[in-house]
Amino acid sequence: MSDQSAQAEIVRNSLKRRYRKERRFRLYGILAIFIALASLFILFADIIGKGHTGFVKTTITLEVVLDSELMYLDDPTDADQRSMADFSAPIIAALQEHFPEADSAGEKRELGRLIGTYAASEIRDLLIAKPDLLNSTQSIEFPAHDRVSVYVKHPDNSQYSIKLSEQQQRWVDELLEKGVIDTSFNDVLFSRGDSREPANAGVLGAIVGSLLTMLVTLAIAFPVGVAAAVYLEEFAPQNKITDFIEVNINNLAAVPSIIFGLLGLAVFIGLFGMPRSVPVLGGMVLALMTLPTIIISSRAAIKSVPPSIREAAEGIGASKMQVVLHHVVPLAMPGMLTGSIIGMAQALGETAPLLLIGMVAFIVDVPGGFLDSATVLPVQIYLWASSSEQGFVELASAAIMVLLTFMIIMNALAIWLRKRLERRW
Known part of the structure; x- marks a missing residue:
C-alpha cells in the first residue's frame, strides 16, 4: 500500500506541475495578446491624434x-x-x-x-x-x-x-x-x-496612382499566379526541376521588397528603357513581388479540394483539363481570391521598390492613365513625413489613416469572400 500511495503522490505532484505549466502558458498567451492590442491601440491613438487635424x-x-x-x-x-x-x-x-x-x-x-x-x-x-x-x-x-x-x-x-x-x-x-x-x-x-503648400495639398493624385498601379498588378499577378499554381499542382511531373521551382517560389516569398525594386530598375528601366514613375512600371514591379504569395495561396486552395471531386469527375468521363477547369479551379477559387487580395493589400503598402523606380517624384497633377507620371499613397506619406512643416506632418498622418482604411477594406473583403464562397466538405 505504501508503494501505491507513493506512486499516487508522484502522479498528483506531476499533474499539479503540469497544470501550473498550462496556467502559466495560458497567462503568457493572454499577456501576449494584451501587449499586441496595447501596441496597436498606442499606434492608432498616435496616428489619429496627429492626423485628425489633417481633415x-x-x-x-x-x-x-x-x-x-x-x-x-x-x-x-x-x-x-x-x-x-x-x-x-x-x-x-x-x-x-x-x-x-x-x-x-x-x-x-x-x-x-x-x-x-x-x-x-x-x-x-x-x-x-x-x-x-x-x-x-x-x-x-x-x-x-x-x-x-x-x-x-x-x-x-x-x-x-x-x-x-x-x-x-x-x-x-x-x-x-x-x-x-x-x-x-x-x-x-x-x-x-500634391503641392508645395500644405493648405493646397491633397491625396487624390496618390489615390488614383495607387488604384492604377494596383490594377496593373492584379492584371499581371492574378492570372499568372493562378496558372502557375494549377500547372505545378495538377500537371507538372514530380522531378528535380519542379522541386527546384517550388523551393525558389517559397524563397521568393521571403525576399525583401527592395530587391524587387532593384530588379525593376535593372530590367524594366535599364534594359527595356521604360519611363520612370508611371503606374505600368510600378504595377509590374509589384506584380513580381506579389506572384509568390498568390502562387502559394492558390496551391494551398487547390490542395484543399477533396480527391473525391476529381475521382467523381473522372468517373463520368471528364478529361484531366475538364476536371481541373470545371471542378477543381471553381472550388478552389475562394482561397485563390483570398490569397490574391491579401497579396494586393501587402503590395498597396509597399514603398521601397517604388522609390527605386522613381515614383518618389513630386507629382502635382492627378494621373489620367497608366502611362502618366504618378505617385502612390505610401510614397506620398513618405514625402510628407520627411517635411519639417507641421502642416505636412498632419497630412502624412491623415494619409496614413486613408491608407489603413483601404487596407482594412481589402482584408475585410478577403474575409467576406472566404466566408461567402467557401464550402465545407
Whole structure:
C-alpha cells in the first residue's frame, strides 16, 4: 500500500506541475495578446491624434475689391498685362479693412503672410475665367497660411504659435472673433494632388496612382499566379526541376521588397528603357513581388479540394483539363481570391521598390492613365513625413489613416469572400 500511495503522490505532484505549466502558458498567451492590442491601440491613438487635424482646413473669407488700378490691370485677357499685374494687392487691401492701422510696408507684408501663397493665383484665375468681374467686389474664400492654420487648430499649444509674431497672433484672434477665419472639412485633401503648400495639398493624385498601379498588378499577378499554381499542382511531373521551382517560389516569398525594386530598375528601366514613375512600371514591379504569395495561396486552395471531386469527375468521363477547369479551379477559387487580395493589400503598402523606380517624384497633377507620371499613397506619406512643416506632418498622418482604411477594406473583403464562397466538405 505504501508503494501505491507513493506512486499516487508522484502522479498528483506531476499533474499539479503540469497544470501550473498550462496556467502559466495560458497567462503568457493572454499577456501576449494584451501587449499586441496595447501596441496597436498606442499606434492608432498616435496616428489619429496627429492626423485628425489633417481633415480640417482653415479658410479666410474676405470682401475683395478687384480694383484695376490697384492691380495695374486693365484687360485680364491680356497675358502681358497679367504677367505685370499685382494680384496680391486687393487681398492685402481687404485685410486692411479689418486693420486700418496696419498701413506701413512691414505691416502690410505681415498681413499678407496670413493668407496662403496661392491666393494671388486664385484672383488671377478668377479674372481669367470671368473678366467682367474686374472692378467689382467679390466675397472670396482663401486658404489660410500653414502657420495660421496650425495656430488655429492648436490654440492651447504654445509650440504651434511661435512661428507667428505677436502682432499676427492678435490679428488672427480678432479675425476668429469676427468669423472671418473659419475651419471646416478639408475637401482639398480628396480633390487635389500634391503641392508645395500644405493648405493646397491633397491625396487624390496618390489615390488614383495607387488604384492604377494596383490594377496593373492584379492584371499581371492574378492570372499568372493562378496558372502557375494549377500547372505545378495538377500537371507538372514530380522531378528535380519542379522541386527546384517550388523551393525558389517559397524563397521568393521571403525576399525583401527592395530587391524587387532593384530588379525593376535593372530590367524594366535599364534594359527595356521604360519611363520612370508611371503606374505600368510600378504595377509590374509589384506584380513580381506579389506572384509568390498568390502562387502559394492558390496551391494551398487547390490542395484543399477533396480527391473525391476529381475521382467523381473522372468517373463520368471528364478529361484531366475538364476536371481541373470545371471542378477543381471553381472550388478552389475562394482561397485563390483570398490569397490574391491579401497579396494586393501587402503590395498597396509597399514603398521601397517604388522609390527605386522613381515614383518618389513630386507629382502635382492627378494621373489620367497608366502611362502618366504618378505617385502612390505610401510614397506620398513618405514625402510628407520627411517635411519639417507641421502642416505636412498632419497630412502624412491623415494619409496614413486613408491608407489603413483601404487596407482594412481589402482584408475585410478577403474575409467576406472566404466566408461567402467557401464550402465545407
